[in-house]
Amino acid sequence: NAGVMQNPRHLVRRRGQEARLRCSPVKGHSHVYWYRQLPEEGLKFMVYLQKENIIDESGMPKERFSAEFPKEGPSILRIQQVVRGDSAAYFCASSLQGGGRTGTEAFFGQGTRLTVV
Amino acid sequence: GENVEQHPSTLSVQEGDSAVIKCTYSDSASNYFPWYKQELGKRPQLIIDIRSNVGEKKDQRIAVTLNKTAKHFSLHITETQPEDSAVYFCAAPNLSNSGYALNFGKGTSLLVTP
Numbered sequence: 001n002a003g004v005m006q007n008p009r010h011l012v013r014r015r016g017q018e019a020r021l022r023c024s025p026v027k028g029h030s031h032v033y034w035y036r037q038l039p040e041e042g043l044k045f046m047v048y049l050q051k052e053n054i055i056d057e058s059g060m061p062k063e064r065f066s067a068e069f070p071k072e073g074p075s076i077l078r079i080q081q082v083v084r085g086d087s088a089a090y091f092c093a094s095s096l097q098g099g100g101r102t103g104t105e106a107f108f109g110q111g112t113r114l115t116v117v
Numbered sequence: 118g119e120n121v122e123q124h125p126s127t128l129s130v131q132e133g134d135s136a137v138i139k140c141t142y143s144d145s146a147s148n149y150f151p152w153y154k155q156e157l158g159k160r161p162q163l164i165i166d167i168r169s170n171v172g173e174k175k176d177q178r179i180a181v182t183l184n185k186t187a188k189h190f191s192l193h194i195t196e197t198q199p200e201d202s203a204v205y206f207c208a209a210p211n212l213s214n215s216g217y218a219l220n221f222g223k224g225t226s227l228l229v230t231p
Contacts, residue, residue, distance in 0.1 A: 043161065056217060058213075058214040106163075110159065
């Protein structure tokens with residue numbers, strides 16, 4: 001039973017380039033969440049998606065960041081024109097039902113560590 | 118949005134001692150409180166959770182208590198072992214938006230020394 005798979009594990013981008021982070025949820029899970037973790041800090045919620053829909057993007061920066069979860073294929077977090085401040089670990093989580101207040105466990109992937117040089 | 122405060126930020130205990138980590142939340146409607154453990158360079162993993170209709174839950178050496186009136190919940194680890202060393206995060210639902218995402222505390226770095 002494969003868990004949440006994220007790739008790449010490590011990504012280095014020059015300032016101004018685009019970063020694409022991929023997340024394949026646990027098989028059968030249709031709810032995906034993206035979190036960002038800065039060094040020595042907690043996990044900051046970015047966006048919550050169900051298949052083909054963005055449900056909650058209240059934590060997503062207004063510019064340069066976008067996310068999708070197509071009908072087929074993994075969820076993608078896209079960061080355009082990266083800056084040094086985007087360097088962080090980006091974690092994806094999935095759940096069988098909507099998590100949070102429903103009390104459904106969210107399973108995390110190994111994360112993608114983005115370094116902007 | 119839901120504000121989750123976690124203390125202490127670092128905790129060092131000797132093997133065999135107990136460790137307690139405390140969190141407070143702001144939204145009295147919050148109803149689900151998970152705890153995640155993250156070892157260095159690895160993914161966060163759920164270790165225990167509690168729902169608002171229960172005051173305490175225990176799983177072997179780990180227990181979580183919830184005080185709804187005071188809006189705080191705590192993680193208790195007894196008979197600590199070196200492999201308990203990790204960063205621990207508490208969380209609560211972000212009810213100001215969809216309610217489906219979690220807001221996390223900033224984490225507690227626990228070090229268990231032999």
